[in-house]
Amino acid sequence: MAERSALGRGYDIGRLRLEPAPGSRLADPFDPDRPPKPPDDPAAAILMDHPYKFRGSKRWGKDGYADSIEPIGWETALAPDDKGVVKLDQNKAVEVALLNSREYQTALENVYLTALGLTLNRFEFDLRWFGRNATTYTHTGNSSLPTESNRLASTTDVGFERNLAAGGQLLVDFANSVTYEYTGGAVGGVRSNLLLSLTQPLLRNFGRQVRLEGLTQAERDVLYAVRDFARFRKQFYVSVATQSGGYLSLLLATQTLRNSQANLKRQEETYRLYNELFRGGRASVVELDQFYQSLQAARQDVIDTRTSLENAKDQFKLTLGLPPRLPIDLDDSPLDQFILVDPALERLREQLEEFQRVRLRELDAPPSLDVLRKAFADLRELAGGGPAAVRSAAADLDAFGRQLDRPERPGDDPEQRDRDRATYTSLKTALTEAGDDLAKFTRRIEKDSTAVTEATRKEGWEAVVQDAKFLLTALDGVITVQTQSRIYRIELPEIDILEEPAMAFAKANRLDLQNRRAQTTDAWRKVTVTANALRGGVNVVGTANLVTDADHDKPFNFAGEASSYSVGLQFDAPLNRLAERNAYRASLVTYQRSKREFVALSDQVELQIRQDLRELARLRPSFSIARQQVLSAARQYENTRLTLLGPGGRKGPNDATSLQLLQALSTLLAQRNALAANFIQFEQRRLQLLLDLEELQLDDRGFPTNAQPRPPARSGDRDGRGTPSPGLPAAPAPRPLAPRGPVVP
Template structure:
């Protein structure tokens, strides 16, 4: 390389000094001005390499990732709108910031704020992309929750970044085998005084620095080629210059230690395999991320966590978390609200009976206490729901102050055994009942003012107060008519539709019950059939239910028609009283009012409440029998074979097992001697004027061997022994990993079978609880016997009513809990088998019913049996050991243990062609 300083031969020293000063100044200024631009160049270069490497490993459709970029979406809360290379300084803590200005009395760096200052931490525009309604509320369903979480979850972003970093590791290992170039340049002007060297001198010297090329070969050989160039110009004395150039090279090829592709390519091989594992782990993370958002059941990466099966309660159910957990809590709140409406109705009935002397005050107070406790429990449940909702927002990456409204899910809709529209109507009737009682009491005279010598009839003096009370009663009858119209137009047709739907799905329900009976017959040893009541799985009971409900509906229709007639009659009588009241004597007014208002109105409201409750119970009976679960019919053996083929983490676990095996050979290489072939040489220029005039006369060539005996290998010996132990640990971890997958699948399928049966038991429990409520309500509607006044109810009437309502609430919640646990396990089974499919939004594609016969055929069509070996064949294949011969009794899995114990150790333990280990083996000399 010719140095440009030779062109300054006739230039003055001052000109040369100025020129070099300008050159150096330009280089420094360019370096300072490059700043963010050069940083962006390297960032973009790293991105291109990483995404290219990820795309290489992302070509298999079994684990194809739709999203690999680590740059957050502009809609995300994590998106940074500022320059990624030169972002503005965040707002600092004032007390800490002073040390960035003055530290230890020294003025600090001045340019911290040159890119600006921002107080924004999250993307300032992200809320504009959040799908809020006009009231600023986020309407959230399951699919939308997953989409928002994929956009804003820091955990999801971190998983993408881990994949990116894994790709960077591969880029470095590939770079090691590229031709790498290094170079630099230095220029110095040296002036020496006469007292130092005997005479003054001025020298300008220019040198090349580190101009070389390095190349690592797959065999371990390392080639280094370098260029050195020195130009010296002496301005004092003879004013001479000299040019010296030298090209040198060195090639070192290890033959034993650190040589060979097995060792040299190990790091690259491992990083390539790790990147493939990272891509598969990311896809596995996508699958588990969906399940974590929906049901709160996530999967940690790696072979340590193979299922994340939640803790199962004694009845096979558990409380889900995630979005389904929120919906489950919301549904239990609806059940509580319905229960409170029924309690209010019951309390109003009992209070009326207490006024008429038919029940004691203790039962009224017992009911009132139960109502207060249930209301308190409802408030606690709502608070728990809000706390859980805030935690769920954080899981999605949203701030907890965002208003969120949960939208209903199709799966949960079927557990609305009593439609929520009944609750406000029942509450309205309860309010009317209380208002009627208050109005009548205010119209009646004060008992202390009644003449004891006269028969109790009371006296009503017509005035504006009495008139207003009658007008209020007439307004209440109008409200009752409006409620009856709502029942006729909305509630009654809705219940009829539910009964019709029950008739429609009846054949499917009967078929399901028969399949459960068949499965129970197959479990005759594990689950005795007598443990499940025959009535629970009776198809005749189910077939008889729709006609029974039709009869009840017909009776209720007639009763609602009677209610309309009674209300019309009461309305007419009240109108007459309003017209004739001023002309009636107090005695006449009281007699007519009692006959047409004081007696009929409370009874009418009470019976109407009871009939509305009866209509809701008909709906509950019908809907209880139409709730369905998606069938899953696959055994654990088939599920394990499917998981062996499809689970991405199993593929990674098998690859990690082989990595540990391969590491033994790599570490063992360090036990060898160092034996290297060395080939080096150099050649220089001839003459002092031409820096590239190289000549072999001014060169040297050197070749030879370098050997280092393995006299000290204690560290290497220990490392080798540790690698053997690590392999055995990985080997054990691998088959334990396989066992945990098998255990998880068996537990999941066993629990799902339990839930299928338990679901029918819970369904029957709901029907029994409904019957209990019906019987207690019928008891309250029993009229007093003729010629008997103040006929008392049984002393346990209120307690029986409260127990019935409480049993219905508990049965509804248990029914829901078992159904939710089954659905979560069904989705989890899809993940555990590795068959889960997501769309481009990360939303689960429901596979519908799981048919074990279909999957058995799929497994068989995957290829010959060798493609799906049993576990022991799998182990031998991974260890590189050939199969045993047929003549070896140890090969036969049916060989009795007694025979195996009598075989010689070599025949028992060693496959054909592998010599047994000599326990007296001595180390080599």
């Protein structure tokens, strides 16, 4: 296998050791030549102990008994935490799969078995020595002469056979016979003969192209197996790390669950708010029922999404070679960019909304002076978080601005860049205004709190309710700026690959296409080989049999008068060749099929590249559209909330606000899911493109060395193999495993 993996680019197959590494679930801790008896099925064990009417062997347990088929304690190699949970990031998941995957181990064993068959084909043309001995003691007759005989005979053969590349066969056999007769006095004799035989076909089975066909095919089959496994390693990495059912798919399911949970949280908040509005006569029972039904639907969505995620995790464990019962915890840090609001700001808004709901419960009766003063104190404390909220939003807005300062890249839409700059300018203005409002409302809260007295309780109560609305409105403005800034900061990697050079690159480097091209040549060779079988048989046969002198007991005293020599021709007329005729005709058909299969695979490669590029081209604007839709849905939700909670909110029962809010919540959930799905799908398709181009390269561990985009090649660039480079990733030095990695390594 090492010979074949060194033949060309991309044939590396990683570890050549067949046995799984210690710590693998597949490892065998016992002596492979003398393994202990594994646990047996109780019913089948009876048939092993008593097959039919016989007593079974008692030696089956001579090497001991194993308590389990899989090694005990293999889980410790996964380094679980004190609760038994295995922490997985993308790199760790691939590492675990390479260590424990049954499919990966089977694929490696298939390469080994193919190489094992080659050793037999090679041995066929090696010098094959043999050495045999037969020693026999024979007694005949009774105790008296001359009928009694007691003879000891020992015959030894030593020699070798050799198949020649042109179809000949050579045999050299030295035979020595020693006899000893005990009866009637010791009488013995030694005889030897040296046989040399050579058979050389001249027509049928003649020539290297025929005789070496089996060896040639076996050599090439090992190369094909190495290529197949090299490609399997890449497909295995992609399937574990990114594709459907892989790590990225789990992250998408996780983000979908997050979005559903966020939607449920908003639904619960809105339902509580409508409860208070209903009690105050500002919402009808129909509206309350609508939000209750929407809340229940959101709860069901969370349940369904969580169940789907857990099912996907269990299926992923099987891909890694782990039992579904083993708890895992995914590193979801790559999803941090989809957290659109700083958790601290989210908590501050929740506290303000809860403060406002408490005020709504007070209905038309102003609270006591102590309660009112406590309310102002709480509101002042909440207002104190305003500057930190502005700083948090400003940091994200500045990062968005730095994106806009980058040089224009190929494929950028100038009109979209202008719109983004206009958005940035308006967000900067909005943040300044929201910051000023927060400062102004903080001062107003301080002023209103000092003015409250027993005589002004009603005015103070109205002031605290109004101040809370103003403060919440200003905070919503800050959150809106941060949300939009973070949405704009989510970007897809740049890929600029031209179709024509990409196809040329793939056709020159795809391992499966190389195999198919070579197999077409295999089918072509078989036409000549099967045609040779139709010929008549003409063999030249020569033998020399040198025998020792019968009058001397000297094993190497060959006598010319006792030796014989022969040479001749053997002829087999081609009168019965129906089976060979059929094989020949079948080889012609197989060759034509093989050519069609190569063309079909070549077309399939073109189709894959075109689909990859077309899908990437589709996903990029789809991502931009999804981003704009999330922005629109977020603005719609925030504006509808302001109608309910803002300082000018005057909602009456049965107006359109409730329906608008329900639609906004539903749209926001759908668009946040679409944005995450577009991002993940782009990453999956991008890595699939590298795989389809055969540009994805792995190190000895099975991790990619070139999965990051690079600038496209200039016109006329070559990649060193005479193939136009389509602007593919460069290969940086392998990186060690990191506990928290990016979405793709």
